[in-house]
Amino acid sequence: xxxxxFDTKPYDKVWFEPIAKEKGFDIVFHEExxxxxxxxxxxxxxxxxxxxNDTVDKEVISTLKELGIKAILLRCAGFNNVDLKAAKEADxxxxxxPSYSPRAVAEYALGLLFAINRKxxxxxxxxxxxxYNINGLMGMDxxxxxxxxxxxxxxxxxxxxxxxxxxxxxxxxxxxxxQEIIDKTPESKERWGANVQYVDLDTLLKxxxxxxxxxxxxxxxxYMINKDSIAKMKDGVLLVNTSRGSLVNTQDLLxxxxxxxxxxxxxxxxxxxxxxFFEDMSDEIISDDDLVRLTSYRNVIITSHQAFFTQExxxxxxNVTFYNIECFMKGEELKxxxxx
Ligand code: NAI
Numbered sequence: 620x621x622x623x624x625f626d627t628k629p630y631d632k633v634w635f636e637p638i639a640k641e642k643g644f645d646i647v648f649h650e651e652x653x654x655x656x657x658x659x660x661x662x663x664x665x666x667x668x669x670x671x672n673d674t675v676d677k678e679v680i681s682t683l684k685e686l687g688i689k690a691i692l693l694r695c696a697g698f699n700n701v702d703l704k705a706a707k708e709a710d711x712x713x714x715x716x717p718s719y720s721p722r723a724v725a726e727y728a729l730g731l732l733f734a735i736n737r738k739x740x741x742x743x744x745x746x747x748x749x750x751y752n753i754n755g756l757m758g759m760d761x762x763x764x765x766x767x768x769x770x771x772x773x774x775x776x777x778x779x780x781x782x783x784x785x786x787x788x789x790x791x792x793x794x795x796x797x798q799e800i801i802d803k804t805p806e807s808k809e810r811w812g813a814n815v816q817y818v819d820l821d822t823l824l825k826x827x828x829x830x831x832x833x834x835x836x837x838x839x840x841x842y843m844i845n846k847d848s849i850a851k852m853k854d855g856v857l858l859v860n861t862s863r864g865s866l867v868n869t870q871d872l873l874x875x876x877x878x879x880x881x882x883x884x885x886x887x888x889x890x891x892x893x894x895x896f897f898e899d900m901s902d903e904i905i906s907d908d909d910l911v912r913l914t915s916y917r918n919v920i921i922t923s924h925q926a927f928f929t930q931e932x933x934x935x936x937x938n939v940t941f942y943n944i945e946c947f948m949k950g951e952e953l954k955x956x957x958x959x
Pocket of ligand 1: 834
């Protein structure tokens with residue numbers, strides 16, 4: 620079994636190569652992303668393995684089929700970058716890693732929240748320049764403030780566990796809520812605290828001092844943060860997005876930032892990230908004016924889709940990816956199959 624890995628970095632080799640050797644898989648590592656003009660690089664392989672910013676559309680699927688590719692392994696949870704219908708029609712199986720370390724993402728989201736609230740990124744830059752002035756670096760106590768968590772799946776729940784210690788009021792929105800929280804059972808209070816409740820999205824937007832996004836990118840959630848939803852938020856609200864860039868309409872966000880609506884915005888994802896994130900662009904001219912403008916706001920932190928990036932997560936991603944392909948080879952039940 621020969622697997623073509625796309626969009627790889629040195630750390631992918633570190634985690635995948637030893638397990639591949641142990642299990643007898645042959646891996647070809649490509650730095651290029653999988654897209655229309657690179658799909659041909661999968662020639663001679665049986666399977667491709669991709670990451671969050673590879674583009675597997677109809678054309679790519681058609682090339683992969685011609686090359687005899689039998690499966691697409693996503694070494695991530697999200698699958699919004701794969702045309703699942705086209706893959707099914709081409710009889711190519713799509714497998715993902717549904718959960719590797721929800722805590723990794725939740726801990727990172729919290730890190731971004733603390734940083735954007737207390738302006739730690741600005742303080743760091745100042746003291747590197749021996750500027751010890753704290754003017755403009757004031758934040759707020761989080762205790763007794765309201766945090767809105769959009770999406771209470773694995774990462775949203777990890778977030779809820781951690782923030783119990785912050786004594787915040789917690790508002791939740793999810794079209795598929797956790798029943799025990801709605802029922803306010805003793806077990807729920809024990810697990811999540813008494814200050815947690817589901818509300819409709821409008822209430823969450825209106826009453827939250829902090830909003831953290833933990834839902835997938837779908838047709839329904841695309842641009843859920845837009846001109847209208849931003850208008851409903853409190854002035855000075857802090858927004859954290861570690862989910863997918865296109866949950867936020869960047870133009871509307873930029874307008875709101877210019878109007879001083881936000882106290883701070885922390886983005887680990889960006890809707891046009893695939894050209895930039897994970898790459899060293901420090902010697903290049905950045906032609907994405909929106910990204911440049913966003914980066915220029917002092918109350919905005921942008922990081923390069925690294926919320927998942929812990930040792931534990933990388934180990935789990937590598938193990939589950941090989942587990943998926945082994946199940947496929949042995950004709951066993953495909954627990955992590957993604958269907959249209
Ligand atoms: P999950 O599938 O366990 O939970 C997602 C939750 O969102 C579900 O409870 C679902 O009902 C809910 N949801 C669906 N539509 C919604 C809507 N319109 N409004 C509010 N909630 C809605 O997924 P998990 O593991 O918690 O991951 C969430 C997202 O985090 C992923 O889809 C992915 O985009 C992102 N992610 C980002 C990473 C990073 O490194 N920045 C790493 C891993 C995931």
